[in-house]
Amino acid sequence: MLTLYSSGSSGNSYKVRLMLAKLGRPFRLIEVDIFAGENRTPEFLAMNPEGRVPLLAVDGHFLAESNAILFYLAEGTGFLPQAPLEKAETLRWMFFEQHSHEPGIAAARFWLRQVRGGRDLRTHDVDRWMEEGYGALNVMERHLESRPEGSDFFVGAQLTIADIALYAHTHVAEEGDFSLAGFPAIRAWLARVAAAPGHVDMAWRPQGATA
Numbered sequence: 001m002l003t004l005y006s007s008g009s010s011g012n013s014y015k016v017r018l019m020l021a022k023l024g025r026p027f028r029l030i031e032v033d034i035f036a037g038e039n040r041t042p043e044f045l046a047m048n049p050e051g052r053v054p055l056l057a058v059d060g061h062f063l064a065e066s067n068a069i070l071f072y073l074a075e076g077t078g079f080l081p082q083a084p085l086e087k088a089e090t091l092r093w094m095f096f097e098q099h100s101h102e103p104g105i106a107a108a109r110f111w112l113r114q115v116r117g118g119r120d121l122r123t124h125d126v127d128r129w130m131e132e133g134y135g136a137l138n139v140m141e142r143h144l145e146s147r148p149e150g151s152d153f154f155v156g157a158q159l160t161i162a163d164i165a166l167y168a169h170t171h172v173a174e175e176g177d178f179s180l181a182g183f184p185a186i187r188a189w190l191a192r193v194a195a196a197p198g199h200v201d202m203a204w205r206p207q208g209a210t211a
Contacts, residue, residue, distance in 0.1 A: 003029075004027050005030050006031060015067075015069075018168070032053050105176055134178065144188075154166065159193060167193045
């Protein structure tokens with residue numbers, strides 16, 4: 001059975017829980033309290049030297065990085081297109097999520113909502129987060145507005161791991177002081193992702209699988 005080391009409030013960890021729920025794959029969930037330093041213990045660092053979650057244990061191997069885990073889990077499923085161009089487009093949006101989207105939107109949510117006193121500690125970063133985050137949201141909005149009829153998701157008509165990667169932080173962007181009021185295409189896309197089969201929210205945990 002797969003084992004997932006996860007932090008409940010982490011958007012990156014939520015990506016993997018959502019993917020596993022959609023696939024209906026059983027897994028053992030181990031919650032890691034990053035605020036208590038459980039990701040910096042010698043035991044955890046032996047599994048992932050970066051000390052980050054999520055971390056997926058697969059047959060004695062430890063796979064880090066949320067989007068790499070999504071790619072591994074999606075292989076051979078409809079969540080990862082097999083046509084070379086569509087597969088590349090899926091990866092393109094996953095790279096965008098990590099390079100252009102997460103550094104503003106996820107960082108703002110983490111420091112402004114989750115870290116006690118974080119706003120005071122990182123006051124000098126807020127303007128940059130807002131600029132980068134709204135920049136990423138504008139790119140997403142333009143892309144979704146330009147999609148041909150019937151292409152409801154980021155790559156074609158089917159939900160892919162590109163959507164899952166982008167959804168995780170976008171649907172809670174307002175917790176980082178971003179307003180989605182001016183992004184109707186994004187709001188409609190968020191609703192479509194949430195309505196897709198097998199969807200679970202960030203609070204979901206597999207029954208009886210938490211250690």
